[in-house]
Amino acid sequence: MSAALVRLSSVLYRRPALALTLLLAPPLLWLGVAYLGSLGALLVQSFFSIDPYSGVVIRSFTLKTYAELFSPANLDIFVRTAAMATAVTLACALLAVPLAYYIARYASGKLRAALYLAVLLPLWSSYLVRVYSWKLILAKEGIVSWLVAQVGAESLLAAVLSLPWIGGPSLSFSPLGMFVVFVHIWLPYMILPVHAAFERLPRSLVDASADLGARPATTFRRVVLPLVLPGLVAGSIFTFSLTLGDFIIPGVLGNSSLYIGQAVIAHQGTAGNIPLAAAFTVVPMAIMALYLMVAKRLGGFDAL
Numbered sequence: 001m002s003a004a005l006v007r008l009s010s011v012l013y014r015r016p017a018l019a020l021t022l023l024l025a026p027p028l029l030w031l032g033v034a035y036l037g038s039l040g041a042l043l044v045q046s047f048f049s050i051d052p053y054s055g056v057v058i059r060s061f062t063l064k065t066y067a068e069l070f071s072p073a074n075l076d077i078f079v080r081t082a083a084m085a086t087a088v089t090l091a092c093a094l095l096a097v098p099l100a101y102y103i104a105r106y107a108s109g110k111l112r113a114a115l116y117l118a119v120l121l122p123l124w125s126s127y128l129v130r131v132y133s134w135k136l137i138l139a140k141e142g143i144v145s146w147l148v149a150q151v152g153a154e155s156l157l158a159a160v161l162s163l164p165w166i167g168g169p170s171l172s173f174s175p176l177g178m179f180v181v182f183v184h185i186w187l188p189y190m191i192l193p194v195h196a197a198f199e200r201l202p203r204s205l206v207d208a209s210a211d212l213g214a215r216p217a218t219t220f221r222r223v224v225l226p227l228v229l230p231g232l233v234a235g236s237i238f239t240f241s242l243t244l245g246d247f248i249i250p251g252v253l254g255n256s257s258l259y260i261g262q263a264v265i266a267h268q269g270t271a272g273n274i275p276l277a278a279a280f281t282v283v284p285m286a287i288m289a290l291y292l293m294v295a296k297r298l299g300g301f302d303a304l
Helices: 002-014 016-045 064-068 072-105 109-124 127-138 143-150 154-161 175-200 203-211 216-245 248-253 260-270 274-297
Strands: none
Touching: 002 016, 016 274, 064 274, 072 109, 072 175, 072 216, 072 260, 072 274, 109 175, 127 143, 127 175, 127 248, 143 154, 175 216, 175 248, 203 216, 216 260, 216 274, 248 260, 260 274
């Protein structure tokens, strides 16, 4: 047995391509069957249709299901979801840049460790626990409403909740509440790559800019920000894609307005319209494919 192992190791040593193939074959086979196979099956089902009377799936090629995506109601779902994903990504970027810059440039010792812990600590708790905790915090009887009452700003909160597109019965049932929770849940995924980009930034460039007479704001805008842009793009891949496909937060804190993930569940489960659910799923995949192409051009993949 040992002689056979020696011969086998010798063969693999002389043929590194064969050794690499044997190492990569099992995970690639699993990826091809379980992941790419399921995506292929989903794509095929999106070209089927459903009989409106019997509810039976008609397994013949048609673009009828994709045509349904362009109805006003479905287009409204796509616009609403993309707008929320964009707003969450921009908010996460605005919050992540100053914090990551401070950690990388000024924090040290125990303060840096404490800030690292503050960023990573939310990731150690359950996603569902955080979402339902925010539901309690934002409820009418929650701590946010209590604080608003203590400062006498109930009329201001009521005015904000009365605004179209962002308001609702309460913060726990409104797009504004969803936005707050989305930002809290996905913010660490933006901070980490942005902080890594700041860590890779040569301090000599910042010092040279200051020596040449540039003000701090000018140095940040013209020297620092272009160099950390790949980190921002890398973080946006996470925040945008995770918001785009999330269905739990809209289901827990949302109102009757559907998002893409909720529409997929509704068509697949309640309505039993598998082809339309599959077509809905293809849309965020296509959006993310285009987004990743842009991110690659901006250097986002190099910062991952």
